[in-house]
Amino acid sequence: MRVLVLSDNHGRIGEMQRAYEKVKPEMVLHLGDSQMGFQQLQDFFDCEVIGVKGNCDYDMDLPKTTEVSLGRHKVFMTHGHLYDVRFDLQTLADAAKEMGCDVALFGHTHVPENRTVGSVTICNPGSIAQPRQDGHQYTYMVIDVDNEGELHYKHMHL
Numbered sequence: 001m002r003v004l005v006l007s008d009n010h011g012r013i014g015e016m017q018r019a020y021e022k023v024k025p026e027m028v029l030h031l032g033d034s035q036m037g038f039q040q041l042q043d044f045f046d047c048e049v050i051g052v053k054g055n056c057d058y059d060m061d062l063p064k065t066t067e068v069s070l071g072r073h074k075v076f077m078t079h080g081h082l083y084d085v086r087f088d089l090q091t092l093a094d095a096a097k098e099m100g101c102d103v104a105l106f107g108h109t110h111v112p113e114n115r116t117v118g119s120v121t122i123c124n125p126g127s128i129a130q131p132r133q134d135g136h137q138y139t140y141m142v143i144d145v146d147n148e149g150e151l152h153y154k155h156m157h158l
Contacts, residue, residue: 003070005141007031007079007107008127010056013044015128018158019140020045029068031107031125032079038062054079054107065095071149073103080106080124093117103151112139112155123153 004025009016010033020028028045032054038061042049053062065078076096083092085106096104097120104122111133112126126139133139138158143151 001026001070001145003027003029003143003145005029005031005105005123005125005143006034006128007125008033008054008110009035009129010127011035012129015138015158016044019128019156022156023140023142025142029075029077029105031077031105032057032062033107034060050077052077052079055081065099067099067101070103070143071145071151073149073151074099074101075103075105076101077105080108085109085124089115089117089122093120093122096120096122112141114153114155121151121153126155128158 002025004023026047028049030051032052033056034041035056050068051062052066053060053064068075076099086109092104104120106124110127110130113124115122125141128138128140140156142154
């Protein structure tokens with residue numbers, strides 16, 4: 001199974017379209033700040049979409065956090081602003097672990113990230129529209145779920 005992970009497109013759909021066409025996923029996980037209605041976001045993709053509300057998603061009726069099972073792993077999804085992710089990832093790792101998750105996905109910082117904090121793998125796809133890392137490349141993430149249910153993470157550039 002192939003999963004496209006997006007965050008922080010801030011209403012820009014062209015970049016999402018390019019990533020979607022390139023990856024051809026079976027599922028899209030959106031980590032907030034789409035600034036689109038969730039129905040519009042669902043209609044945009046021809047696959048299952050799971051999303052959370054970001055700090056700029058004022059009118060969206062979405063949860064602030066959710067969990068999803070991918071392969072043998074339980075994944076905690078959040079935008080990140082509620083966990084002070086700009087300063088430290090321990091609070092996010094603790095929240096994920098408390099929910100029984102061994103993976104946490106977040107956005108908000110617009111910077112791609114992949115690290116382990118304690119026993120939790122923590123990933124940020126970066127921003128598909130407003131990157132803040134060195135080089136300022138538009139980024140997203142692909143998670144491939146292999147036949148044994150293991151997850152393989154890859155940051156991609158548009």
